[in-house]
Amino acid sequence: MGCCMSKSVKIQSAQQITKRTMAAEDDFVEDVVCQDSDIKEKEMKILDLKGEGDILLIRQNGKLNAIGTKCSHYGAPLENSALGDGRVVCQWHGACFNLANGDIEDFPGLDSLPCYQVTVENNNVKVRARKSELKTNKRMKAMVKRDPNNNQHFVIIGGGPSGAICVETLRQEGFRGKITLIAKENYYPYDRVMINKAMDSEMSNIQLRKAEFYNEHDIDVKKNCEAVAVDTEEKKVELRNGSSVNYDALYIATGCEARRAPIPGK
Ligand SMILES: Cc1cc2nc3c(=O)[nH]c(=O)nc-3n(C[C@H](O)[C@H](O)[C@H](O)COP(=O)(O)OP(=O)(O)OC[C@H]3O[C@@H](n4cnc5c(N)ncnc54)[C@H](O)[C@@H]3O)c2cc1C
Ligand code: FES
Known part of the structure; x- marks a missing residue:
């Protein structure tokens, strides 16, 4: 009886495989x-x-x-x-x-x-x-999963496009350690180029990736968080809120600010 059962299981599996193959072909x-x-x-x-x-x-x-x-x-x-x-x-x-x-x-x-x-x-x-x-008409590059046993910590300061691209490139290139993105603004990285092209843009429309993307790929985005100093001897980033973050590798992507002309008016 045990033998019969195992045979019927095998036949079913073969049928299932055929169905799956046909379904895959339909794709x-x-x-x-x-x-x-x-x-x-x-x-x-x-x-x-x-x-x-x-x-x-x-x-x-x-x-x-x-x-x-x-x-x-x-x-x-x-x-x-x-x-x-x-x-x-x-x-x-x-x-x-x-x-x-x-x-x-x-x-x-x-x-x-x-x-x-x-x-x-x-x-x-x-x-x-x-x-x-x-x-x-688009495809996201494959990304590796975070390995909880990998304690390497990659810290990125600045949640602009450069920082945003860095965090996902790390996972695309096989980095399985911890990733922390320190972002001064209270938003996930967004496409600032759109600010003066589509004046009625909602933040949700110009965000580069949704919050779920960062959760799914174990990327810790610390919004509203400003780095105030980097101690390269101790490999530590000090934050405005008094805490600090240790790193093994650091990428500084703080961009730049427009210099205002010293003339009156707006
Ligand atoms: C309104 C506008 C329109 C633009 N239009 C165009 C365009 O049409 N074409 C074009 O090619 N370029 C355009 N640009 C320029 C383009 O947006 C920049 O080249 C690009 O954003 C640079 O990216 P980045 O990540 O290097 O720096 P940024 O975008 O400047 O990002 C740096 C981020 O780091 C954060 N940060 C800074 N200091 C700290 C700190 N100490 N701790 C934590 N976070 C910090 C900042 O808050 C910011 O979010 C435009 C820019 C603006 C503002
Ligand atoms: S639409 Fe192609 S680079 Fe912007």
Whole structure:
């Protein structure tokens, strides 16, 4: 009886695996988007993928790549971007994306682009894409989890874009220790560039990442917290509230302030 039960369990598992594989296949769409001869060297074309969404097909040095169509920063259409060596450069504010994998290589913007599989057979250019990525048109780089046994402490002073990018790059590059972001303002990092472009912006709309993002990736954001001194011998940051934070590595990203002209008026 025990033997029969174990057999039936095995059969069920195989069925489940088949179902899961089929479901995974349903997540993708694949089709011929154009002929190989339709796209010239250094050309960028937006093409429809079976009605599920658009892809940006680019030929450089003879090789074809397909990535997302819109910049992950504020959605500029990338078919009008500049084509650099192995990258596209957004024409609005200069974000750069790698052609081979869609990774963001230069800011502004935090997220990467989806990258789709391209094959050429008998002059047919075939693209395979995850349906969800065609919809979102952006992709967050993979990040490692915090290891509670890793006591290395990386402290960042300044919650502007530089500090914000530093904390997530640490997790993307495999840092599993403790991360603390010391931010003088009482906000999570936000896109200050928008302050004088969209005067009616709500803080919730221009925040670079939501609070949940920092919680999920174990990044301790100390808002309304000002660093007043750094003791590099003791490896310690002193805070305005009288407490201090020890560090193993420190990144100072306190930006700068505009110098007011010494003339009357506002
Ligand atoms: C209104 C406005 C519009 C702009 N428009 C554009 C634009 O269109 N294009 C463009 O390229 N750039 C623009 N900029 C400039 C751009 O915002 C900056 O280049 C960018 O913010 C610099 O980022 P950062 O992280 O280095 O410094 P900052 O953004 O200055 O961030 C530094 C952070 O550190 C905090 N801090 C400072 N001292 C301490 C301390 N002792 N303890 C704790 N925290 C501290 C500050 O409160 C601040 O939040 C604009 C800036 C402003 C203000
Ligand atoms: S929209 Fe592309 S860099 Fe801003």
